[in-house]
Amino acid sequence: MNQPNIQPKITPIYQTSVFKFEDLDAVQRYFDEPGSRYLYSRNGNPNSDELAEAVSHWEGGAGAVATGSGMAAIFAALLTYCQAGDHVLCAADIYGGSAALLNLELSRLGISVSYVPFEDLYDLAAYVRPTTKLLLCETMSNPLLRVVDLRAAAAECHRHGIKLVVDNTFATPVLTRPLALGADMVLHSVTKYLAGHSDVTAGAVVAGTAEDAARLRQIGTVFGLTLSPMESWLSVRGLKTLRLRVAAHSHNAQQIAEFLEVHPAVEAVYYPGLPTHPQHALAVVQGHGLFSGMMSIRLADDAAVVNRFMQRSQRFPFAPSLAGVDSSCSHPLYTSHRALTDAQRAELGITVGLVRLSVGIEPVEELLADLAQALD
Numbered sequence: 377m378n379q380p381n382i383q384p385k386i387t388p389i390y391q392t393s394v395f396k397f398e399d400l401d402a403v404q405r406y407f408d409e410p411g412s413r414y415l416y417s418r419n420g421n422p423n424s425d426e427l428a429e430a431v432s433h434w435e436g437g438a439g440a441v442a443t444g445s446g447m448a449a450i451f452a453a454l455l456t457y458c459q460a461g462d463h464v465l466c467a468a469d470i471y472g473g474s475a476a477l478l479n480l481e482l483s484r485l486g487i488s489v490s491y492v493p494f495e496d497l498y499d500l501a502a503y504v505r506p507t508t509k510l511l512l513c514e515t516m517s518n519p520l521l522r523v524v525d526l527r528a529a530a531a532e533c534h535r536h537g538i539k540l541v542v543d544n545t546f547a548t549p550v551l552t553r554p555l556a557l558g559a560d561m562v563l564h565s566v567t568k569y570l571a572g573h574s575d576v577t578a579g580a581v582v583a584g585t586a587e588d589a590a591r592l593r594q595i596g597t598v599f600g601l602t603l604s605p606m607e608s609w610l611s612v613r614g615l616k617t618l619r620l621r622v623a624a625h626s627h628n629a630q631q632i633a634e635f636l637e638v639h640p641a642v643e644a645v646y647y648p649g650l651p652t653h654p655q656h657a658l659a660v661v662q663g664h665g666l667f668s669g670m671m672s673i674r675l676a677d678d679a680a681v682v683n684r685f686m687q688r689s690q691r692f693p694f695a696p697s698l699a700g701v702d703s704s705c706s707h708p709l710y711t712s713h714r715a716l717t718d719a720q721r722a723e724l725g726i727t728v729g730l731v732r733l734s735v736g737i738e739p740v741e742e743l744l745a746d747l748a749q750a751l752d
């Protein structure tokens with residue numbers, strides 16, 4: 377019987393853990409000609425490869441691996457460059473999970489960490505040791521939206537012979553492509569803007585060189601960090617609207633930031649799109665005029681005030697994640713940044729009054745009206 381000529385426009389979901397071979401010659405060809413076919417989905421699958429290639433293309437990379445989460449992406453990136461006895465530098469303004477991975481787990485494996493305050497990111501001499509391998513930082517930091525000058529940071533890293541690894545989750549490649557500014561590796565929590573609909577947990581790491589990309593794939597396969605077909609497929613679907621969504625998130629967030637900046641119940645707004653933001657000029661250039669949908673606001677340092685805001689808002693449910701098409705809010709002190717030490721939190725100003733908003737793509741008048749009634 378002839379095979380029907382099926383030509384799906386969209387890559388189907390290859391919901392299979394393994395692939396068939398005709399005989400020993402066929403499996404030998406798989407090993408002799410990498411990329412000629414698939415063996416086992418943990419090693420590679422058409423859906424996870426499609427996602428990895430799409431993210432690599434967005435970031436201008438030489439190759440990527442799709443991972444089971446953003447945390448797996450950070451782990452894979454760090455292991456590409458580090459082994460027991462090595463030392464890493466990490467920006468003090470960092471996702472709480474990254475700090476937990478470094479403080480609680482990688483330290484156990486003999487990889488030590490020093491945190492670099494924001495002001496010192498372009499002068500690392502006092503922090504670099506002979507064993508230092510890399511600096512990990514975020515393009516726009518979580519939760520205070522401090523913007524790192526990646527070109528300057530990359531130049532400083534390379535001056536000391538270390539790599540720059542950038543978590544580009546908040547900025548997305550729509551705003552900033554770290555590899556083009558000199559970074560060596562870029563990673564994402566695909567869970568956030570890249571997938572964009574709060575329905576997938578996924579990650580991706582993109583390498584600047586083919587050699588690093590091959591190491592990444594090996595680490596993904598051997599540590600079992602790779603992403604499933606279904607999650608990959610959902611992420612690819614989300615990625616197709618990334619450019620449109622990020623523009624809409626940014627436009628809404630700009631209006632909301634301007635509204636909140638003059639609201640009497642709000643003590644401070646941290647949003648790079650505001651001219652009062654300390655790195656506004658850098659953010660304009662590095663983000664090509666877009667600033668994402670993420671901001672943090674400082675309410676009174678009183679849990680009762682924060683609770684009232686959360687209870688009253690209908691459009692910003694307290695859901696400790698970010699970057700979905702529907703708005704939400706989160707609370708760094710109680711959720712994402714719990715793992716930081718008291719000293720780290722005090723230094724960064726992560727107090728009970730700090731609320732992080734993830735502005736969605738809903739009609740902005742509805743969001744403004746909701747915030748107005750919730751803050752009154």
Ligand SMILES: *Cc1c(COP(=O)(O)O)cnc(C)c1O
Pocket residue numbers: 445446447448471473514518543545546564565566567568577578579
């Ligand atoms: C959420 C997040 C992560 C972790 O990603 P998961 O997909 O939750 O594992 C890493 N970095 C940043 C900046 C994040 O916001």
